[in-house]
Amino acid sequence: MTGLSEVTQRHDGQITAVGHPVPKGEPILELKVLKKNYGAVEALKPATMTFLSGEIHAIVGENGAGKSTLIKLLTGVIPRTSGEILWCGAPVALANPNEAIARGINAVHQEVVLCPHLSVAANMFLGDEMNSRGLMRKRAMTDAAQAVLDDLGFNLPANAELGSLTIGQQQLVATARAAMRGTQFLIFDEPTAYLTGQESAQLFRLIRRLQSQGVTIVYISHRLEEVFELADRVSVLRDGTHVGTRPITETNEAELIALMINRTIEQIYHKEHFAPGETIVETRGLSGPGFRDVSLTVRAGEIVGLYGLIGAGRSEFALGLYGRHPTTAGEIYWQGRKVSIANERTAMELGIALAPESRRDQGLCLNLPIGLNINLPVFRRMTRGLTINRAEEAANADRQIRDLQIKTPSRRVLASAMSGGNQQKIVIGKWLSHGARLFIFDEPTVGVDVGTKAEIYRLFARLLENGAGIILISSYLPEVYELADRLHVFRQGRLVASHDYRAASHEEVLAQAINA
Amino acid sequence: MSVETIESAGPAPRKGVSILFGLTLFGLLIVLWLLLGLATNAFWTPNNISNLLRQGAMTAILAVGQTFVIITAGIDLSVGAVVGFSSVVVAWLLAAGVPLWLALLATLLMGVLIGVFHAFGIVRMGLPPFIITLATLTSLRGIGLLITNGSTISITNEAFTTFSRADFLGIPSLFWMVIVVAVPAYVFLHLSRFGRYLFAVGSNSEAARLSGVNVNRTIYLAYILSSTCAAFVGLLLASRIGIGNATQAEGWELQAIASSVIGGTSLFGAVGSVHGPLLGAFILATINNGANLLNVNSFWQRIITGLLIIVIVYFDQLRRRGAR
Structure with missing residues (x-):
């Protein structure tokens, strides 16, 4: 507890100067018929919402539903077209990001926007460095940052270069940074998109701690189970319209999905079973940078799922099979014939397609x-x-x-x-x-809304029907679990377990992915 | 769905914007010509116009080659040095009694090899384009000075030296050379798949690679084209001044980059055209020419060029931001 509260303390003076603390459960931020148009297009139709002090308020909706427009309005990135925003009961302009930050409104974005070449500590104090007679107190900042990180249980070195951390760890640093800024109102925009299960758990711990310190949290996510784990209330946006707000105890996943897309949950994981045909590709003991000794088979008409934590070697295996990185040992058989795939063109000409992990x-x-x-x-x-x-x-x-x-x-x-x-x-x-004959989809639904997800899964069925095979890589267990005819679990570059369609429980698969 | 409507408010289709920008540049050029015509009697004389076209022609060809490189998010700082070096090589070959056609061909081939060397340094040795081409810039000047022993080599071949002064259909032959370069360049950049690959590599080389584009070959192609254009300009310059001199074309790389940027090429890669750098080169040539006619101190020309780059790139930034 010591680290964070000590550092936060430094900023307390600034916060109280701009707004009186609102008692828990009272409205801290209210939107009154807030509206945003881009030209003739209504990105946010007149919305009236209330955020209560100290609550965790989830916002769900498909991409394009108006969530990012709302975040941008609240953080002062774009001006509103009409309507009012009340902060602690008084109308505010929120004309620019600095005003939002000065009032204690902050956002943690999905993509980390920090300086990769600076140390973790330097990033945490960026723009707010500790100074002594005009010189930076580097040692003091590193110690303070380390205290905060240890306190949060993040187990990250404060003097490491930020760029040397995983995306997930960088996200945690960004969150810690926002947490020590004396923030009263913190918006998380899909924070777990790139996090491992363990990192997500750390993040949730931090969010709950911030809540217990009186911070109001807005949590935006596609993952409804996270919403149910964390949130007190949830608001749904659809087509730029605020279609409702529910206390979390009075709703369920099915209702939220219905509000978001007017479609039931069974229709999302669209799965059709086809009789497996000939073997399209077989790897025997394939090794390369980041993966070792992987043997698996993909047949026509089946989805082979690769599950594991980020960095478990699944994407590396896919890139090896696709010829992006040279494989160091093992064999690849393409429709029964031994082949060597030295580069991407060879892979394409054989009939392999790769939708890679990062669109950007x-x-x-x-x-x-x-x-x-x-x-x-x-x-x-x-x-x-x-x-x-x-x-x-x-x-x-x-x-x-x-x-x-x-x-x-x-x-x-x-x-x-x-x-x-x-x-x-x-x-x-x-x-x-x-x-192509073999389609490799690496995390095809990260940052993709529920409606499009369903479309992508239906497309899988169409590909299988036409005799293709699919390798589906996902860090989201329900996805591979519901879709894969055969599920392989990766850990630390190795294929450690294989299951038939729905043959093992979620818990069993997760345990295999995390440790031996 | 709202997705659709929100996105239709996004950037306007690109082609229209590009044409509009080209027309704006063309308009600027015309306005400059009209203003200079009003300000000085000497401007609209046949002699001055053909002089202007000759001046602009060489920068224009360099700028087109440079643009290929910049589209891949690279830069070629060596082009000025390659021009000077080529003039030395062709003069040296002619002085040694090599037939004209072979001397021309060998000089162009040397341009190709310089481009190969650049791409090799970038692709295989992992050097930044800025560094490898900067290294060639200084080395080529040095080699040229060694060959000529610090002096110049005169060219006595009449056919070669009269070419640059000749007209064809009333238009200077040097300007025809711009067309000879620009037409295939247009076909290459805008109509062939290699042009698309240049843009793709400049935008995201990893995505291009994973889509089956041979990224290394694309980079070779860009630098070879740039150096070859520079070697070609070296031939034109040698023909115009009648000597080979390694210190010629000092600072032309910056003229070429400026022309390209004024013509709408983005130094971040993936944005550019063939007509843009051509217009950019003739705008710069017009400013220099006009400043001479108006007896403006030639030092001012450099300052004006700098300001013009800032203004045009700033407006381009505004346009891009407005499109978002």
Whole structure:
């Protein structure tokens, strides 16, 4: 307890200066017919909501439902079109991020926005360094940061370079940073998207501790079980409309999903069983950077699930199989024939497609048009002599946009303008136009809304029906559990257990993924 | 669904914006010409116009090559040095009695090899483009000075030296060379798949690689094209001044980069065109030409160029931000 409260104390003076503490359970932030338009488009339709002091208030909704618009309004990133925001009972402008921070409103974003080359301690104190006669007190800051981290039970070194930590650990640092800023109102935007189970547990502990210190928490997540674990109340947004707020004890998962998408839970994990056909690919003792001695088989018409914590070697195995990283030992048999896959092109020509783990870093050219992204693997085929057949180029892009229902006015819009779900559809569209026998989907539904998830799962069934095989990599157990015909568990680069469809319990699989 | 409506408020389709930007630059060029025509009688004379076209032509060709590299999120600082070095090589070969066609071909081939060397340093040795091309910049000047022993080599081949002064259909032959480069460059960048690959590599090379694009080959291609364009300009310059001199074309790399950036190329990669750098080069040439005619101190030209880069790139930033 010592570390955090000591450091927070330094900032207490600033907080009380801007607002009187609101008693627990009283409204701390109220939205009165708050509205945001982008041009003629209503991103947030007039919303009236109340956040109570000291509560954990979850907000759920599909991508594009208006959650990010709401966060941006509350953190002063964008101006509202009309309506009022009351902070501690008084109207506030929230005209810029500094005003929001000064009032004690802070947000922790899904993507960590800190300086990777500075130390953990330097990041935690960034913009608010401890000084002594104009010089930074580096030692004191490192000690204070370490005290906070230890106190939170994070087990992270304060003097390590931030970039040397995993994304999950960086997220914890970002949270700790927000926690020591004298924050009264803290918004979490999908914080667990990149966290392991253990890191999520640490984060939840921190959130509960902040709550016990009187901080109001807004928690945005796609994962409803987290909402039920943490939240006191939950609000649902759909199509920019606030469709309801419920105390968590008076609702259930089915009702929330119905509010979010008007669809039942059974319809999400869409699963069709097909009789397995011929073996498409078999690996025998395959080893490479990050994975060792992996033997598995994928047959036509089946989904092979790879479950494990982040860093367990699943993505590395996929990249090895795809020829991105050279394999060091073991064999690959493609439809019974021994092959060596030295590079990505060889993999593609055999008939392997990879929708990689990170859309931003590996999947998409974000500042290029949707059409170019979709056609990237197939430009070779569209080339007639020296030039590309532009009619074919346009037709293929438009066909994928139509078939996959990518929500865009034109193929010329940049991929960066799309929501997570639509970006994932672009990545998938790329491989549908190329065609493949074996599709590897690495975390296909991270940051993807429930509606699009269901569409992606239905698409899996369509691929299987046409004789393809699928490797599905996911850190989200219910997903692989409900979808995989055969489930392999990875731990520390090795394949440690295999189960048939729903043959083992969640607890058993989780235990295998975490320790021996 | 609201997803649809929100996103339709996103950036306007790209093609329209690019054309609009090109037209704005073209408008700027015309306005400059009209203003200079009003301000000085010497501007709209056939002599001055063909002089202007000759001046702009060489920067324009360099800028087109440079643009290929910048689209891949790289930079080629060596182009000025390659121009000077090429003039030495061709003069040296001609002085040694090598037939003209072979001398020209060998000089261009040397440009190709310099590009190969750059790409090799970037792809295989992992050097940043800035560093490897900076190293070549200084080394090539040094090698050129060694060959010429610090002086110049005169070119006596009449056919070669008259070329740059010749006109064809009333237009200077040097300007025709811009067209000779620009048309295939346009086909390459905007109509062929390799052009798409340049953009993809500049945007996200890992995504391009995982989509089956040969990233290394694309980088080789970009640097080879840039160096070859520079070697070609070296030939044109040698023809124009009639000598080979390793210290020629000092600072032309910055002229080329400036032209490209004024023409809308993004130094962060993945944004650029062929017509942009051409217009950029002739805008710069017009400013220099106009400043000469108006008897503005030539030192001011450098300052004006700097300011122009800031203003145009700033407006471009505003445009991009507004599109969000």
